[in-house]
Amino acid sequence: MKVLFLSPPQKEKAFPSLGIAYLASMLNKNGHDAYIHDGADSSIKEMIRYVGKIAPQVVGITMNTTNRFEALELAKIIKEKFKIPIILGGPHPTLVPGQILKNYIFIDFIVRNEGEYSTLNLINALEKGKDFSKILGISYKKDNEIFHNPPSLPIGNLDKLPFPEWKFFDLKKYAKMPEFTYKEYPHGSIISSRGCPFKCTFCSSNNFWGYKIRFRSAKNVIEEMKMLYNLGIRFIYFNDDNFTSNKKRAIEICNLMIKEGFPEKIGWQCRAEVNIVDEELLSWMKKANCNMIEFGIEDCTEQGIRWFKKSHTISQVKKAFDLCKKYNIKTKSYFIIGGDHETKENIEAKKKYINELDPDITTASILLAYPKTEVFEIGKRKGLWDDDIWLKNLVGDRYHSNAPIYAGPNLSYSEISAASADILYNWMKKKGYYKFSDNIKIAWDMLKKGDFKK
Secondary structure, three states: OEEEEEOOOEOOOOOOOHHHHHHHHHHHHOOOEEEEEOOEOOOHHHHHHHHHHHOOOEEEEEOOOOOHHHHHHHHHHHHHHHOOOEEEEOHHHHHOHHHHHHHOOOOOEEEOOOOHHHHHHHHHHHHHOOOOOOOOOEEEEEOOEEEEOOOOOOOOOHHHOOOOOOOOOOHHHOOOOHHHOOOOOOEEEEOOEEOOOOOOOOOOHHHHHOOOOEEOOHHHHHHHHHHHHHOOOOEEEEOOOOOOOOHHHHHHHHHHHHHOOHHHOOEEEEEEOOOOOOHHHHHHHHHOOEEEEEEEEEOOOHHHHHHHOOOOOHHHHHHHHHHHHHOOOEEEEEEEEOOOOOOHHHHHHHHHHHHHHOOOEEEEEEOEOOOOOHHHHHHHHOOOOOHHHHHOOOOOOOEEOOEEEOOOOOOOHHHHHHHHHHHHHHHHHHHOOOOOHHHHHHHHHHHHHOOOOO
8 A cells, every 4th residue: 555654844854753764664564655755844835746746545644742733734735635544643643632533524543652563554454444443552533433442552572663764865854953063964863762761740752652661672773773874874863762771781782883883983862861871881882982962951959850750869960961071972951941940049040050060052941731741730730721722823922832831830931931042042152152153053053943932
């Protein structure tokens, strides 16, 4: 069956959409004819023309909360013009499948959570005209009634999945991320594990992937790195929630990178928790040419860290950043502005703390309430919004990136937005990005990509 997977139009997209690349690869390995058109640097008109060129029998569209209306507009036009089944997948439809199927008649199916096997089973059923009621992990409409089949089981052996289908991606279309904007070669990404055991108040990752971490083997990860290298990719971003959560496996991956000679060929970057990295691990990561580690710090006080339900302490943050400096690994810190604990005094303390921590890159994101997160439920209990908020195009001071801001009881929405921009400007000023012409590109990219409003 001919299937086309789409991601909505997006300017300055950093990486190809791995989710639909996995789906296309799974279908192609099982006798179907799958294509991809990623929305990087595209318009809806261009994407519709591509649909007409490929003439698929089914279209699948990936959707998240911030791009939901672009995805829905794309789906509506395709349904009206081509009269073919439309499947939605991704984080947002996974979390609110009933709301989408009820309110958007042009959506036929939703694949929830991990989509590889559910999508394959659904396409097989569509091709053969079979019943959908036994397919795990899907929601659908039949005779004006909405059905939610039982969830699919998390994929236990990730090594069995085929590598993502990269042949459809034009690597020249993807924007360079600020932290390695000086690199002149293509970059790609790898997901080496799925799942997150933590329960951060602002995050919905485990609602999608589950709380149990499932790891690909080190050998399997290295094989994918070889494939990407042969495609011309020279910088890899590990898009795991926490690449180092299994220290033994992380060291094994680094060891295999060294044996394959990757440190002279490929640089890489990952996310980690400050309470996991230590001398031994960082020593291996440096030998394997890890250029940067990202840390979710979120706040500079124990009270704030507890409110966000992070697993680390303030002392562990300082130790991790000092160790990274010792091994000459760059750091990127994530901070969040907002929450019940947030005050003007805390924001000033955060500014000072970031300067003392001295990360190479930092963000100061506005606290947004995404579906099914604890922050969203807190706001709902306080009467700030209800579940129908996702049907609205959210613009104005109370919203950012088409999601509601949770400012907390002590600050206004405008104060939260201003603080986010001010913290980032203060850090840029300290780094000297406002002084030197060769840093203007980095500074401008950081201003555009930081999750704040001016």
